[in-house]
Amino acid sequence: MNFFSHFGAYVMMIRDMFHKPENPKLYWKEFMHQCVEIGIRSLGIVCIISVFMGAVSALQTAYQISSPLVSKYIIAQIIRDTVILEFSPTLICVVLAGVVGSKIASELGNMRVSEQIDALEIMGINTKTYLILPKVAAAVFTIPMLVVLSMVLGVLGGRMTVSLAGIISTDTYDKGLIELFKPYNVFFGLTKSYTFAFLISSIPAYFGYNVKGGSLEIGRNSTTSVVVSCVVVLLADYILAALLL
Amino acid sequence: MIEFKNIVKRFEDKLVLDNVSHVMKSGMSNLIIGTSGSGKTVLQKCLVGLFEPDEGDIIYDGKSFTKMDDEERKLLRQQIGMLFQGSALFDSMTVQENVKFPLDMFTNDSNQQKLKRVNEVLERVNLIGANKKYPSEISGGMKKRVGIARAIVLNPKFLFCDEPNSGLDPQTSMLIDKLIYDITKENNITTIINTHDMNSVMEIGDNILYLKNGKKEWSGNSKDIIFSENKNLNEFIFASEFLQDAKQMRMMELKK
Numbered sequence: 196m197n198f199f200s201h202f203g204a205y206v207m208m209i210r211d212m213f214h215k216p217e218n219p220k221l222y223w224k225e226f227m228h229q230c231v232e233i234g235i236r237s238l239g240i241v242c243i244i245s246v247f248m249g250a251v252s253a254l255q256t257a258y259q260i261s262s263p264l265v266s267k268y269i270i271a272q273i274i275r276d277t278v279i280l281e282f283s284p285t286l287i288c289v290v291l292a293g294v295v296g297s298k299i300a301s302e303l304g305n306m307r308v309s310e311q312i313d314a315l316e317i318m319g320i321n322t323k324t325y326l327i328l329p330k331v332a333a334a335v336f337t338i339p340m341l342v343v344l345s346m347v348l349g350v351l352g353g354r355m356t357v358s359l360a361g362i363i364s365t366d367t368y369d370k371g372l373i374e375l376f377k378p379y380n381v382f383f384g385l386t387k388s389y390t391f392a393f394l395i396s397s398i399p400a401y402f403g404y405n406v407k408g409g410s411l412e413i414g415r416n417s418t419t420s421v422v423v424s425c426v427v428v429l430l431a432d433y434i435l436a437a438l439l440l
Numbered sequence: 441m442i443e444f445k446n447i448v449k450r451f452e453d454k455l456v457l458d459n460v461s462h463v464m465k466s467g468m469s470n471l472i473i474g475t476s477g478s479g480k481t482v483l484q485k486c487l488v489g490l491f492e493p494d495e496g497d498i499i500y501d502g503k504s505f506t507k508m509d510d511e512e513r514k515l516l517r518q519q520i521g522m523l524f525q526g527s528a529l530f531d532s533m534t535v536q537e538n539v540k541f542p543l544d545m546f547t548n549d550s551n552q553q554k555l556k557r558v559n560e561v562l563e564r565v566n567l568i569g570a571n572k573k574y575p576s577e578i579s580g581g582m583k584k585r586v587g588i589a590r591a592i593v594l595n596p597k598f599l600f601c602d603e604p605n606s607g608l609d610p611q612t613s614m615l616i617d618k619l620i621y622d623i624t625k626e627n628n629i630t631t632i633i634n635t636h637d638m639n640s641v642m643e644i645g646d647n648i649l650y651l652k653n654g655k656k657e658w659s660g661n662s663k664d665i666i667f668s669e670n671k672n673l674n675e676f677i678f679a680s681e682f683l684q685d686a687k688q689m690r691m692m693e694l695k696k
Contacts, residue, residue, distance in 0.1 A: 314524060315524045317490070
């Protein structure tokens, strides 16, 4: 299959996802289950990455700003803006593309290979609506929350590091955080996180849902889905930056 | 009753089903037999709509399945139960949840009513006490029985079984065959079974369709098979000397 047939099939899958649920209660239950799987279960890795991301940014920014003519609180501003604009939305989503994406692709791939999807089809259930929509909706609902949490933890990680390393005082850091703060940056970061959340859940769902073969193909499709998701996230990152900044 | 007329199915250049027509009768176990690669599974998947036939018509109780839109098909599918070759149970659910799933999805019954129905069908397939077990904790034969229970929980009019005996020992195979046969008779279901198990053919074959290379080669019942002079059918069914001897004995019994 070439790029265009994959893209066409992906668009058709997204279109077919939106159908009236056979039983809204079961769909809600599945949505909540996916919120736990995608959101809560990714909490640990997001927290660890975010704190270290802020801490390392603080050390490297301080190392680069050696001129006595530049105010030290600039360090806080640089950490704040890089974390909000790029690190939290993009880096976290690239990591989640691996964590969440491979899980979605392998789960659906396993269901396809073991005929569980066929069993649902035979029952008269719209499998794209029942299996894919709750995953995508849960990702779009929970991942922006994780990104906001990551923004906060990244900035706090930077604060902790500048204080412990004796680079600047926490008061100076806090002053730098407030100065020249643009709320639009948070809006931009969130716009990116919603877009990436959709991409890193729907692309693996497409690869998992369309697995043909056995367990070897499940692994292969899962890996491909993560690679494609990461590349598409980076491409979308560039497009959004060009359009919105 | 399911009637299919002139079914043709190709995968790229390969012709898998070539103008196959037959009538599957209600209250009977209708068998589709043939060697591996003869088109049995493809025919069954065409009948349930997992594959679209390239040509031909499929008629369920007088209504053309091929001409139905998605919504009509969804409604019809609620009257179809299917037992898959690998059982296709949902791994993350217990036996009880697997059997209860169609009830949760399509009925507004109370939880108590649903559990009552689940226990009824589990009792029917001799699986009392396995409610809380996961598919990974039960044997192949038990999985098949859970699959049957899930397939019949909504009282379907049509039951499809794709090689229900594959991977089972002869004794368990006979139990599964008997279970499917009894359920078919009790509920007057149109049951379609794909098999190449000779015990099944001889014991529960009310209406048999023999496919060879995607074509209808022969049809009849288990008694007709004994007296059939179709060379291909005889080579397929009575492949070993032991089975040929068994055929002679059965022939003598029937002539008496």
